[in-house]
Amino acid sequence: MENWKQYKRKGLSEMRPYIKDEDLTGVSVSKEDNPETDMGMIARNPKNHEDKWYVARKYFEDNFEEA
Template sequence: MSEFKQYRRKNLSEMRPYVKGEKLDGNVSISEADLKAGSPKVGNMIARNPKNHKDQWLVAKAYFDDNFERVE
């Protein structure tokens, strides 16, 4: 197994808030850890690949808050 190393992001991320009650139905990937933590839930964000808008995944609120800030 290889060693983990730190990497900085080179570009911007495209995200939007999860809307309570929104049906994600396989259109948005959610990790097993996030599912166990009760996601999807209000405060989570939905990220998408800017080069493939069908490639979307859930970002937990705590991770988002620690790692992202809005670009105006």
């Protein structure tokens, strides 16, 4: 299905830096990402702190800035 559309975020994102060698149990990491070499960010759902995912460094740098 190829019905891609562009969307803007309405609010803030909660993120912190990935720490080398940290346990990523409970963090969703895409198979294309390698946190050990990329050293990106860990994001979490502000309404559910158990919902966490890895954000690649380049994507973070291109799309986010500190509020």
